[in-house]
Amino acid sequence: MTLRLYDTKAQQLRDFVPSEPGRVSMYVCGPTVQSGPHLGHLRGALAFDVLRGWLEHRVGAVTYVRNVTDIDDKVLANATPDETWWALAYRMERAFSDAYSAIGIRPPTYEPRATASIPQMQELIARLIAGGHAYAAEGDVYFDVRSWPAYGELTRQSLDAMEPATDADPRGKRDPHDFALWKGAKAGEPDSASWDSPWGAGRPGWHIECSAMSRRYLGPEFDIHGGGLDLRFPHHENELAQSAAAGDAFARYWVHNGLVTVDGQKMSKSLGNFVLAEDILRAYDPLVVRYALVAAHYRSSLDITESSFAEAASALERIRTFLVRLARAKGGEYGWLATDLPDAFVAAMDDDLGVPEALAVLHETVRAGNAALDASDVDAATNSAIHVHTMAGILGIDPTSERWRGHSDGAEARALHTLVTSLIDQRARARAGKDWPAADRIRDAVAAAGITLEDTSDGTHWSIDG
Incomplete structure (x- = not known):
């Protein structure tokens, strides 16, 4: 089997072949830290966290760079007399790091700030x-888009059909499509947001930041450039043009994740449906959030509703109850991982990171494991559990792992446990009093809710149907 990724530039699936055997180099555009993270930021970072994990499993070591844009018009605009731009940027950077960590996203190999390069x-x-390919004018420096005939190749647009660039003062532009590489200092901007340069004091444009940082940490050519679909134009188009015009081979594959919608609408502050990460993480178990965000294909548009998290919680509970059930049958002694994976799981992940299909394989393995336990075939159930642990571990959703221990008993889980335990106690009393119709009614009511009761020598245990 061969790992294939959808290359946005080629607009097709391509076999992934790293430039160096056994090693992968990947640059992903990180946040502009003018305000806190929202659900779209979590979804994007998680998509590349999963890709990184699969590349490590299938290829080898991954050098993963994700930048922080800590100097930008938006950062300066959001600063206040009580909080300088750099203090705001650092506070927001910490908020992003905390949110990423909460849902199990690993830190990148390097996380450079723009101001350090x-x-x-x-x-x-x-x-x-x-x-x-660039010219200085009135303190600014612009990229001359008409000097580069390949401009527009990433998004396959003709130059004259593009909207004019609006990222800088047009005072010195030769063409309205030219974009800023260096922005001259303006009156009213803090001195701390300005650096000396051969073209006068100022600060970098947004696009040049990523070209310079990717080259600094990964070299003039690297394997994968990633980011959200909304970054293709103008950001990634401009990155590609300026790096290629400077003589760098730049990215060999372009990978973009889809955006997040809420109840069918694009997430937007103007629509009032902007979902902040801190609000989601306050309302739901972090593992549930991770599962809900990872369950859709990374390139799809992800519509988030209340049911998204309910479905994720139910799916995780099915995994958890099977693993707990098997541990009870085994006395807890089966804590090793599989040296192989189901072929269908590997095929799904190799096919452009097909996580939905991979999850279907995982849940089918859970069902097979439960069936084996029902048949008292503990060896077969153990084999299923080992594969479940391994597959769930690769996706970062193993509810019994040390990473998530203590996070799995949120308010909803505690409430469900209390209700089911109460019903089990009522059924036990009915059976003790030989009130068999009442005991059967309770079992039927619980079964109608998708919950199975298992009577054993050490009591009645419950699990959500697999």
């Missing part, structure tokens, strides 16, 4: 000017 940005700008 200003010299590298200036060096790249100088190369573009020397090559005739």
Whole structure:
């Protein structure tokens, strides 16, 4: 089997072959930290966390770079007299890190801040000017889009059909589509947001930041460039143009994750449906949030509703109850992982990270394990559990793992446990009093809710149907 990824630039699935055997280099555009993370940020970061994990499993070591844009018009606009732009950026950066960590997203190999790579940005700008692809004007520096015939190749647009670039003051532009590489300092902006340069004091444009940082940490050519679908234009189009014009091979594969909608509408502050990460993590178990966000294909548009989290909680409970049930039958002694994976799981993940199909394999293995336990075939159930642990571990959703211990007994889980336990106690009293119709009614009511009761020598245990 061969791992294939959808390359946005090629607009097709391509066999993934790293530039260096056994090693993968990946750059993903991180957040602009003018405000806190929302659900879309979590979904994007999680998509590449899962991709990173699968690449490690299938290929080898992954050098994963995710930047922080800590200097930007939006950061400066959101600063206040009581909180400077750099203090705001650092506080928001911490909020992103905390939210990512809460749902089990691992830190990248390197997480550079834009403000730490200003010299590298200036060096790249100088190369573009020397090559005739950029020009200085009135304190700003612009990329000359008409000097680069391939401009538009990522999104397959013709230049004249594009909207003009609005990322900088147009005072010195030769063409309305030219975009800013360096922004001259303006009156009213803090001195701390300005750096000396050969073209005058100022700060970098947004697009040049990622070109310079990816080159600094991964070299002039690397395997995968990732980010949200909304970054394809103008951000990634401009990155590609300026890096290629400077002579760098740049990214070999372009991978983009889909966006998040809420009740069928694009998440937007103007629509009032902007879902902040802190609100979601306050309302739901972090593992439930991770499952809900990872369950859809990474390139699809993900519509989040209340049922998304209810379905995720139920799916996780099915996994958990099977593993707990098997541990009870085994006395807890089966804590190893599989050295192999089901072929269908590997095929799904190799097919452009097909997590929905991979989850179907995982849940089918749970059902097979429960069936084996029902037949008292503990060896077969153990084999199923080992594979469930391994598959769930790769996706970061094993509810019995050390990572999630203590996070799985949220308010909803506690409430369900209390209700079911109360019904089990009522049924036990009915059976003790030989009130068999009452005992049967309770069992039927519980079964109608999708819950199975298992009577054993050490009491009655319950689980959600697999």
